[in-house]
Amino acid sequence: MGIPEPSTPAGAAGLAALLAEPRRAVVALDFDGTLAPIVADPDQARAHPDAVPALARLAPLVDTVVVVTGRPAGVAVRHGGFAGVPGLENLTVLGHYGAERWDARSGEVHAPAVHPGIAAVRAELPGFLDSEGAWQGVWIEDKGRAVAVHTRRADDPEAAFAALDAPLHELAARNGLVVEPGRMVLELRPPGVDKGVALTGFLTERRAGSVLYAGDDLGDIAAFDAVEKLRASGLPGVLAYSAPTTDEPPLAAIAGRADLVVPGPAGVVALLAALADRLGGTASGAAASAP
């Protein structure tokens, strides 16, 4: 596939800037639903099989590739298969919505102390969920510095999500936390950072000349907001939506703002490969046009 044409002038300008000066471009990608297909068990989610090969061709041609995810950074690295890959030396993973950072060069995760509200919620949550009614299939993902309540495997995932929304907001507020909603998940996590804050900080650090951001979920709205704000202040950017390929409805809050809509992780990977093709990447990651 070639590079799809952005549907907006701002997106076309963003893509043009990326292609004109790729060495100043940051390619920023969400993980679940964007690089990794959605599956029922988060522990079984893995990057699309063509993701790492495409990224390993593209990454040496741009300033950096950054994965911005709600996952713990180490989990995204493991499930992505990102560590020790030739070509991915300039990959960074910003985990926990930007609270954690892993850089391929050091191989280390940097993270702040765990918020004290997490221990309290971890202890209270099982009994709390019982008291809210037995939602068959609702389960808790302990993410270390956040705790997520998943409803995807409940008998009625949407009903379980809707019923738990307000009580979990109350539980989070009582413990100094916020609720981060996602695709059939309500996560209780510390406030203070989101994907927009994380992405803006990273682009500033890199002195980026352009950005491409791809995402699929509610947590990506903050990153979309950030790219739109940066565009208004002169940084070209292109926004891509990884649309569901199942009967799940598209997320209007993102779909309507995207410059490019691609079919799920397979479409994202095809976009990355097409960018690498256009920029002259080879299988080893060397740029044909590189100095």
Ligand SMILES: O=P(O)(O)OC[C@H]1O[C@H](O[C@H]2O[C@H](CO)[C@@H](O)[C@H](O)[C@H]2O)[C@H](O)[C@@H](O)[C@@H]1O
């Ligand atoms: O920011 P992301 O990389 O998109 O991570 C967001 C959450 O993704 C995971 O949950 C989602 O993917 C699961 C596996 O496909 C799916 O079962 C679940 O319904 C989705 O919400 C992950 O489990 C969370 O910890 C992430 O915060």
